[in-house]
Amino acid sequence: MFQILSCGSNGSCQLGIGEENDIDQNSLVPALFEGETSGQIAYKPKKIVCGGNHTMILFENGDLYSSGDNTYGQCGYTEQIKSGIFQKVPGQWLDAACGWEYSILINSNNQVFVCGKGLKGELGLGTSVTETHLTELFAVSGKHIIKVKSCMNHTILQCNDELWGWGSCRKGQLGTVGNVKVLYTPTKLQFEGLENCEIVDFCLGREFTIIQTKNKLLKFGKLILDSLPEVPGSEVGTMWSSIHLFKDRTINSFGNNSHGQLFPSDDSVPAERMSLGSEHGLILANNVVYTWGWGEHGNCGVQTKRPADDVTFDYLNVLYSGSHKVVLVGTGCATSWVVIEID
Amino acid sequence: MSETIYDEIEIEDFTFDPVTQLFQYPCPCGDRFAVALDDLEDGEDIAVCPSCSLMVRVIFEPEDLEEFREQLK
Numbered sequence: 290m291f292q293i294l295s296c297g298s299n300g301s302c303q304l305g306i307g308e309e310n311d312i313d314q315n316s317l318v319p320a321l322f323e324g325e326t327s328g329q330i331a332y333k334p335k336k337i338v339c340g341g342n343h344t345m346i347l348f349e350n351g352d353l354y355s356s357g358d359n360t361y362g363q364c365g366y367t368e369q370i371k372s373g374i375f376q377k378v379p380g381q382w383l384d385a386a387c388g389w390e391y392s393i394l395i396n397s398n399n400q401v402f403v404c405g406k407g408l409k410g411e412l413g414l415g416t417s418v419t420e421t422h423l424t425e426l427f428a429v430s431g432k433h434i435i436k437v438k439s440c441m442n443h444t445i446l447q448c449n450d451e452l453w454g455w456g457s458c459r460k461g462q463l464g465t466v467g468n469v470k471v472l473y474t475p476t477k478l479q480f481e482g483l484e485n486c487e488i489v490d491f492c493l494g495r496e497f498t499i500i501q502t503k504n505k506l507l508k509f510g511k512l513i514l515d516s517l518p519e520v521p522g523s524e525v526g527t528m529w530s531s532i533h534l535f536k537d538r539t540i541n542s543f544g545n546n547s548h549g550q551l552f553p554s555d556d557s558v559p560a561e562r563m564s565l566g567s568e569h570g571l572i573l574a575n576n577v578v579y580t581w582g583w584g585e586h587g588n589c590g591v592q593t594k595r596p597a598d599d600v601t602f603d604y605l606n607v608l609y610s611g612s613h614k615v616v617l618v619g620t621g622c623a624t625s626w627v628v629i630e631i632d
Numbered sequence: 633m634s635e636t637i638y639d640e641i642e643i644e645d646f647t648f649d650p651v652t653q654l655f656q657y658p659c660p661c662g663d664r665f666a667v668a669l670d671d672l673e674d675g676e677d678i679a680v681c682p683s684c685s686l687m688v689r690v691i692f693e694p695e696d697l698e699e700f701r702e703q704l705k
């Protein structure tokens with residue numbers, strides 16, 4: 290059995306810990322699921338993705354559950370049976386991504402579905418559709434969808450060696466698009482310098498995209514950096530306004546450090562896994578979960594080195610050190626997630 | 633450094649609501665930074681979030697505001 294623990298911003302019940310708890314949580318609390326009041330779930334969560342105020346949890350068996358703000362249908366279901374807890378999204382899913390007020394879902398037939406709201410092409414349904422319940426956007430034939438990622442206003446989908454995208458592109462975050470500010474429908478993207486390169490991974494920040502090839506990183510859009518770091522073989526991740534290169538059990542960070550978002554590298558902890566939220570991060574090391582960055586909503590736990598009301602965690606703060614095995618960590622907009630396995 | 637500005641955002645990236653006369657932009661907490669058209673016209677350039685302490689500086693020229701004032705007519 291598994292238990293999904295969460296803390297942080299909960300104004301729209303995006304933590305899924307019960308309706309009566311719609312306030313900030315600074316310690317980990319079990320998320321609750323439709324039809325499962327014990328707070329334990331039989332299937333293993335594979336991925337936790339978060340929008341501005343909603344959360345989706347994808348399980349290894351293809352089930353998808355969501356909680357939080359469903360004003361525009363961004364949770365994937367039309368009727369909320371009981372608010373404040375995770376409810377199942379109809380269907381079986383392979384991948385999911387969340388933007389500010391929308392979600393993108395992929396099923397095993399290579400069909401892409403969207404739901405929610407987007408004024409800047411986030412839904413990919415053309416200029417006239419700015420709000421939708423879960424609906425099919427397009428299907429890919431002859432190719433295999435590898436992954437989909439969204440940030441605030443843009444989405445990129447990898448199909449074999451092609452990248453497709455839609456949403457806001459005014460800063461260049463969707464590559465070379467001509468003189469347009471928004472791509473309103475899924476478009477095959479062109480990124481300068483990516484020609485003939487194998488795509489290893491990509492990740493999206495608030496107004497930028499990082500593409501990783503075998504031997505270089507490419508940046509598109511707005512992210513102020515002196516120079517683009519070269520750390521081959523790193524796992525690359527992004528917060529909304531910074532990038533983080535994870536290699537050899539530590540993280541090198543670049544970008545906005547207004548609230549301690551850059552990894553506190555003097556705290557040497559052998560990181561095994563990293564997860565990055567809007568402006569904070571989590572690492573897992575020796576079954577302990579540490580957090581750093583901007584923690585105003587309890588998403589970095591309780592201050593242990595600075596005054597209690599300080600919102601900056603410029604050090605690694607312990608969020609979970611319990612005896613259960615941690616199998617997944619996740620982060621969202623000022624939310625943190627720790628999945629533990631219970632015998 | 634209690635007055636740390638989280639980021640700088642161009643006015644074009646905000647959404648303007650002619651009813652409330654507010655410019656808004658998503659905050660990493662899930663709420664939205666907001667600043668009133670009147671305040672920008674008065675020379676204010678900081679948008680604040682009602683749910684947290686983060687602030688952004690709005691990048692604009694005074695003449696950028698004219699089109700929004702026009703929308704209200």
Ligand SMILES: [Zn+2]
Nearest residue numbers: 659661681684
């Ligand atoms: Zn905020």
